[in-house]
Amino acid sequence: MASYEDRLLRVVAYIHDNPAGDLSLDRLADIAAMSRFHWHRVFRAMTGETCAQAVRRVRLHRAAVWLVQTDRPLKQIAGDVGYPSLPSFSRVFQAAHGLSPGAFRTRGELSPPLLSAHRGDYPVYPIEINDQPARRLAAIPHKGPYIEIGKAFESVSAVFTSRGFWPQARGMVGVYFDDPDAVAAEELRSLAGIVVEGTLEVSDPLEEVNLPGGRYAVMHYKGPYSGLSAAYKHMYGVWLPESGEETGDHPPIEVYLNNPKDTAQDDLLTDVCVPLK
Known part of the structure; x- marks a missing residue:
């Protein structure tokens, strides 16, 4: 196998x-x-x-x-x-x-006006603060443009298929360590992960990654992944400064709620989760 x-x-x-x-x-x-x-x-x-x-x-x-x-x-x-x-x-x-x-x-170019949306009112992609659970990931790291992380997601999925791990999978999560506006595309660091139960043995080429639980700002995004960049700018540039909240000390994550292989682009659902203190 x-x-x-x-x-x-x-x-x-x-x-x-x-x-x-x-x-x-x-x-x-x-x-x-x-x-x-x-x-x-x-x-x-x-x-x-x-x-x-x-x-x-x-x-x-x-x-x-x-x-x-x-x-x-x-x-x-x-x-x-x-x-x-x-x-x-x-x-x-x-x-x-x-x-x-x-x-x-x-x-797609209509996305940037989200930056000038009515302050405090964002009905298309609502943001709420809630408690997120701790998550254990079986992950494969990716270095380079975030748009190319699909390669790592397909790799981790292939390993899960070949090892029969899917019954123990509990969702797919991306972890994004760097700001693409501040770090060169080829130096961006991210992880493509699948949430797993604590009993699953994680071995090469998979890496075990433990994400902390706690308070997060969660944006419920609907639409093509190509529009996430503008959604992040709204969250960090409009919502966060007005919220009175401070970010935590670990990177944002994206929780993917459906699968682009069998879901129309406009119907893709992603929770963008930013840790808070």
């Missing part, structure tokens, strides 16, 4: 590291060091997706983030995620998101 786990981790990493590269079934089978006739069956059985579905999802997620968070031309983004032309990229993107790339960018 460890051999298949290693193969799956290699392929997941290759897809995320090479969105514009050759991600054909033959190439992915080569990375896995298996016959294409068998690798496709193994990949689908272990992940619930075909290789083609996984490739398209990773490419379109990367494109969605670049559309909202950068000013790269649409044609460049199409090429950077492996599409030979803007029309072919636009067709696939619209089929997945219900919007053309240009319209998606325009809608």
Whole structure:
């Protein structure tokens, strides 16, 4: 089983590291060091997706983030995620998101006005203070742009699948140590983790991480992950200064309440949790 786990981790990493590269079934089978006739069956059985579905999802997620968070031309983004032309990229993107790339960018650019939302009134993404439980994670660290942490999440998921750990999983959590506005993208540190029970043995490549419980400000965010950057700016730039609260001494976390593999982008639910003293 460890051999298949290693193969799956290699392929997941290759897809995320090479969105514009050759991600054909033959190439992915080569990375896995298996016959294409068998690798496709193994990949689908272990992940619930075909290789083609996984490739398209990773490419379109990367494109969605670049559309909202950068000013790269649409044609460049199409090429950077492996599409030979803007029309072919636009067709696939619209089929997945219900919007053309240009319209998606325009809608995404509407997020910054959250910074000038009515002070003290934020009905779309409400923020409350509550007690969060301590959490024990089985995690894989990620270093680099936060938009690329999906690679680490898919790696930890692959390990859980290969080891039969899912019955002991209690949710997925991301831990984000650095401010992307203050730290170079390639130096950002984060963790992709799955909450587990105390009895589960956590071993390489997984790391055991214990998150403290206590008082947190929790923002209930709904929508594509690409919009989280603007949501953070509202939380830290508007809500926190007016709240009278002080942040705690450990990093913010994101608790993912549903799965982008089977949930529309607009229906994704994320609790952004900032520790308080």
